[in-house]
Amino acid sequence: MSVIESDYLKRWIGAPITDALTEVALKRPADPIEYIALWLLKHKENEVKKAEESSNAERLAIEKKKLEEEAKKKAELEEEQRRIAAENAAKKAEIEKALAEQAKVSEAAPV
Numbered sequence: 001m002s003v004i005e006s007d008y009l010k011r012w013i014g015a016p017i018t019d020a021l022t023e024v025a026l027k028r029p030a031d032p033i034e035y036i037a038l039w040l041l042k043h044k045e046n047e048v049k050k051a052e053e054s055s056n057a058e059r060l061a062i063e064k065k066k067l068e069e070e071a072k073k074k075a076e077l078e079e080e081q082r083r084i085a086a087e088n089a090a091k092k093a094e095i096e097k098a099l100a101e102q103a104k105v106s107e108a109a110p111v
Contacts, residue, residue, distance in 0.1 A: 017040075019039075019043075020035075020036045020040060020043070021036070023035075023039060024036060
């Protein structure tokens with residue numbers, strides 16, 4: 001067996017096979033071949049599930065970040081709306097005051 005093949009087997013199969021063989025040695029099932037086969041299938045299912053969970057966790061983190069950014073933007077917009085409303089109210093009060101003063105001057109002025 002070449003070094004490349006050996007590296008490939010160590011990388012992809014080494015740890016799962018070692019774990020499966022260790023479990024077979026400890027449990028001594030009646031049919032060790034079937035046990036290893038089922039163990040490896042379950043291992044693969046678990047690996048796929050872990051990958052899916054990891055992917056879901058990453059997507060969830062991204063969505064949470066987007067949601068936080070949207071909430072921040074919404075709060076900023078609401079604050080800006082309050083500021084603009086306050087400015088408009090102040091201008092309106094100023095205009096009404098000026099109109100009231102102008103009406104008083106008009107009433108006091110002789111015709």
